[in-house]
Amino acid sequence: MAIVSLQNVWKTYPMGKTEVHAVNGVSFEIEKGDFVSIVGPSGSGKSTILNLIGCIDVPTSGTVCIDGRETGALSERETTQLRHATIGFIFQSFNLLPVLNVYENVEFPVLLGKGDGLRKRRAEARDHIDHLIESVGLSQWRRHRPNELSGGQRQRVAIARALATQPQIVLADEPTANLDSSTGQEIIELMKRINHELHTTFIFSTHDREIFSIADHIIRLKDGTVLENERSGGLRKRLKAAVER
């Protein structure tokens, strides 16, 4: 079963007396453990689709199913639970808490969870968080605050944070947009390595060809519709050939 499934999804936003059609009849499925890129120019609907997958928004019509559950049919409480249990987020602008150090930033989503006592959850998460910080190469920076880190290091913290609750899916909306191209490449390669090691499904958006060509599955958008949806290596090979030409 696909971990993410969109069936004929439409999303319109009211805009004064008219409407903006952000997503127009989009359907696709994403398989568990894939490394997926949603590609398209600015305004093509990437963020809208990631917000729908992230249960931050529901479609105007059509269905979005995450891990077999239709997001539009859930109560607010169920939505929050599904999001917390299943999804980790990485943002373009990192969104770290400036007063917390690296360890505390990575730990933060664990504090928001339910069940057991807070003290117990923190203790149980400690080894996992240390391991995540190590795997993004920041062990020496555990006690440093975000303003002491470079942009690439901050995004590494955000990757570790997204994984703190051991989500099945990590969503990243243009995670490389605020980084120079070689740092952006490193960040995507780090995400790819973690995808490989943990089998976490990653879904990231970008308009950068160098970045999306690493994906196993590329969904290309234009004006809120799917222009191409390719999961095999075929598209990747063609793109690679086009870049090398």
Ligand SMILES: Nc1ncnc2c1ncn2[C@@H]1O[C@H](COP(=O)(O)OP(=O)(O)O)[C@@H](O)[C@H]1O
């Ligand atoms: N909250 C909103 N209210 C009104 N229009 C919106 C809103 N969010 C997105 N849009 C519009 O929907 C379209 C798709 O936007 P978006 O999903 O942000 O695209 P992308 O992330 O690819 O740049 C754009 O025309 C944008 O202006």
Ligand SMILES: [Mg+2]
């Ligand atoms: Mg966007």
